[in-house]
Amino acid sequence: MSDRLVLVAVPVAALGLLTYRVPAALPSPPAGARVVVPLGPRRMTGVVLGEGSALDPAIELRDLIQVLDDEAFVPPDVVQLTAWVADYYLAGPGAALSAALPPHGLSARVDAFKTVRVATVTAQGLDVLDRAMGPRCVGDEDRDMPRLGARQREALQLLAGRPDGIPAPDLSDRGVPSSALLRLRTLGLVTLRTERVDRDPFVDERHASSAASEAQPVRALTGEQEAAFEALAPLADARTFHTALVHGVTGSGKTELYLRLAERVRAQGRGVLVLVPEIALTPQVAALFRARFGSHVAIQHSGLSDGERHDQWHRIRRGEVDVVVGTRSAVFAPLARPGLIVVDEEHDTSYKQEDTPRYNGRDVAVMRGKFAGSLVVLGSATPSMESYANARAGRYTLVTLERRILDRPMASVRVVNMREEMAESTPDVVLSRPLVEALGLRLQAGEQSVILLNRRGFATAMFCRQCGHTLECPNCSVSLTVHTRGRHSHDDRRGWRARCHYCNYLRGVPTACPQCAAPYMEHVGFGTERVEADVRAHFPAARVARVDRDTVRRRGSLVDVLARFARRDLDVLVGTQMIAKGHDFPNVTLVGVISADVGLGLADFRAAERTFQLLTQVAGRAGRGEIAGEALVQTLFPAHYSIRLACTQDYRAFFDKETAFRHAMRYPPHIAMVNIVVRGRSFEQAMDDAGELVERVRAAGTKGFVILGPAPAPLTKLRGEHRAQFFLKGTSRASMRESLRAALAAAPAIARRTAVDIDPVSML
Ligand code: ADP
Ligand code: ZN
Numbered sequence: 131m132s133d134r135l136v137l138v139a140v141p142v143a144a145l146g147l148l149t150y151r152v153p154a155a156l157p158s159p160p161a162g163a164r165v166v167v168p169l170g171p172r173r174m175t176g177v178v179l180g181e182g183s184a185l186d187p188a189i190e191l192r193d194l195i196q197v198l199d200d201e202a203f204v205p206p207d208v209v210q211l212t213a214w215v216a217d218y219y220l221a222g223p224g225a226a227l228s229a230a231l232p233p234h235g236l237s238a239r240v241d242a243f244k245t246v247r248v249a250t251v252t253a254q255g256l257d258v259l260d261r262a263m264g265p266r267c268v269g270d271e272d273r274d275m276p277r278l279g280a281r282q283r284e285a286l287q288l289l290a291g292r293p294d295g296i297p298a299p300d301l302s303d304r305g306v307p308s309s310a311l312l313r314l315r316t317l318g319l320v321t322l323r324t325e326r327v328d329r330d331p332f333v334d335e336r337h338a339s340s341a342a343s344e345a346q347p348v349r350a351l352t353g354e355q356e357a358a359f360e361a362l363a364p365l366a367d368a369r370t371f372h373t374a375l376v377h378g379v380t381g382s383g384k385t386e387l388y389l390r391l392a393e394r395v396r397a398q399g400r401g402v403l404v405l406v407p408e409i410a411l412t413p414q415v416a417a418l419f420r421a422r423f424g425s426h427v428a429i430q431h432s433g434l435s436d437g438e439r440h441d442q443w444h445r446i447r448r449g450e451v452d453v454v455v456g457t458r459s460a461v462f463a464p465l466a467r468p469g470l471i472v473v474d475e476e477h478d479t480s481y482k483q484e485d486t487p488r489y490n491g492r493d494v495a496v497m498r499g500k501f502a503g504s505l506v507v508l509g510s511a512t513p514s515m516e517s518y519a520n521a522r523a524g525r526y527t528l529v530t531l532e533r534r535i536l537d538r539p540m541a542s543v544r545v546v547n548m549r550e551e552m553a554e555s556t557p558d559v560v561l562s563r564p565l566v567e568a569l570g571l572r573l574q575a576g577e578q579s580v581i582l583l584n585r586r587g588f589a590t591a592m593f594c595r596q597c598g599h600t601l602e603c604p605n606c607s608v609s610l611t612v613h614t615r616g617r618h619s620h621d622d623r624r625g626w627r628a629r630c631h632y633c634n635y636l637r638g639v640p641t642a643c644p645q646c647a648a649p650y651m652e653h654v655g656f657g658t659e660r661v662e663a664d665v666r667a668h669f670p671a672a673r674v675a676r677v678d679r680d681t682v683r684r685r686g687s688l689v690d691v692l693a694r695f696a697r698r699d700l701d702v703l704v705g706t707q708m709i710a711k712g713h714d715f716p717n718v719t720l721v722g723v724i725s726a727d728v729g730l731g732l733a734d735f736r737a738a739e740r741t742f743q744l745l746t747q748v749a750g751r752a753g754r755g756e757i758a759g760e761a762l763v764q765t766l767f768p769a770h771y772s773i774r775l776a777c778t779q780d781y782r783a784f785f786d787k788e789t790a791f792r793h794a795m796r797y798p799p800h801i802a803m804v805n806i807v808v809r810g811r812s813f814e815q816a817m818d819d820a821g822e823l824v825e826r827v828r829a830a831g832t833k834g835f836v837i838l839g840p841a842p843a844p845l846t847k848l849r850g851e852h853r854a855q856f857f858l859k860g861t862s863r864a865s866m867r868e869s870l871r872a873a874l875a876a877a878p879a880i881a882r883r884t885a886v887d888i889d890p891v892s893m894l
Contacts, residue, residue, distance in 0.1 A: 133151050136194070140167065147179060149191060161202060162178065164199050165197050207502040208464060214497050218489075219888050229462060247308075248325050250289065276319070289320060351387075373520070374507050377530050378530070385418055388472045392470060396453065401454070406474045451465075458481050461491045472507045477512055484892075490889060512743040515789070516798065541759035543763060543778070544761070544763070545768045577719040578718045579701065579718065582710055585657040592654075593652060597643060606635075610629060610635070615627065716754050719757050720752060722761075723762070730767065735893065736893070803890065804867075804887065804888050805855060805886075808823065808840075817842075823874070
């Protein structure tokens, strides 16, 4: 009889798939089952990915030690998915598997769960209670009657009414300490059992949205929603893989559409997976699903504690929930039979994981749909170039929602040319006169405003007017950003700090130049802190808050600010792209965009796409209620097509123009791209190593692609390491992967300092 062999992945990033023999004494584990394997001198728990085949008879294979599951622990389509991720992103099975596992990974230990002790009264306990409470005469004490303290008697009384028992913490809340319970147990009057409790992230969740917290009556779909539903429902019913792109303007009611589809799929006994970009920034979608499906929903996102995530993962795996709402890693949720997979705001860059495995949650979602035979719905007001191109090419079904709910008008968008404004006002003007005027009108009317600037801090750099020296990060090749911590006076810089936005290096701001000692340090550029200060200076009575990564470090603070804004305790919200996302604040009638062109200066071929998306999304925050909204866009480049077309909210015109640019420059989605960054102790070493990899890729074959570079990476130094990069560009991803894999395998030392990014979303 030939050996039974299995391929096993262990959650160790650097390891490939391992082959083991199943000894005669053990059953054959199915794909997805956990097994204990020997690994060097250690034992590890891994997951079976499939049957193995003996490659080299000279290699002595080792035996599995134990088979932990007789059925899949990780569902088969997720097993397939991790194998795909490992291969497609050149990530390795160990890293891909880690992404798909809950915290505490494969451990089957119960103590990974939170447990609670539950007390139940015994028959003897009831008897004793009876006698203790009954009429008795002095001196009539029973010999075998245990003496009960007041606490103990009270515990028995409470327990007598609760045959299922009462958790110990609840008893202690009511004045019964655990010592009393233990004594009662010793007397045989109560029993204590250990129960697992699922940590529920909703218990202390306070949502910004008032609309979402209470269950809403089911309302009639609008004509457009109805038509979209009619197009999508048969695709869901078909139980085969299909992808649809829902292009719906902001406020067109996409969420309601997802909810209806989810209801239908659930009613058919299948699961629903909903991916959202960042739950803290877009709490509405998760809350609406929670309101509609109650305890059948599990929520997964990085803001949860390990324990909460662990419990949610196991609830899903046990089949206790059939709707999962989560951020990108939820794409691996162990949901059985997903019939519908929704990717909301599919264009959002937070779907891209920037650590190994560098996967894009949206693309992995489409693959999961393929393996599970489900309908995948991608939704956005500003679809990614990739998805819209797929729809145009007929690979995805395109469903369009052109109008806002109740035919509310889109915000009217006005462009303020800052070149003119600077000429007529002052060169360092931050809030233009039209914007100040518009803000004043909103404040008078008791309406709310949102002001966006996608750059943190007070000033972008500090330099010496005499010698030109700029304060730079010693670890990264960037200038330090100035933070004033609320003290904006130029004469009082004691509170000022200069911070690196990449490595968090922090220093005080010197009054004299560290290089030439001249007392002429000046700051240039501005960020959200400066905008906040200027709004306060113009409108001292206004209630202003700022939302950016500096203000939301503390868990829950973002939710607090958004809740205050929703309650109308705030008049103006200043912030970065964090405030541009899916919030629905009906009283916001003005959106101001400062420096709409911030992103256009970046050396990234997606700069125009990002600018268009951000402007369209933020303009979509205005006028979602009864009152029409207005957006004011300040820019130095009013003629740039990404700004012009965002102002007219013309997605299709933007797509056509951008497609022409990508074709001409040979950029995705027209072709595929891979970015390879090599780190080194010195810049020379990084460049040399990158050069060696390039040669090895070339030697392995460049059929169907070209190599660009090596060259210094845009951030040549980051966190103390020097960086060089090169690109592969072409039509054959498979051929790029194959050559790159060969090159990395031939230079393992360099490979350890190399980051491979397939389909990169950021060029920086
Ligand atoms: P989108 O996600 O497309 O930007 P939303 O799903 O946030 O749009 O919907 C916009 C608003 O319209 C929300 O306040 C939502 O509650 C409301 N809405 C959605 N569908 C309907 C409907 N059929 N009837 C009435 N209001 C609706
Ligand atoms: Zn730094």
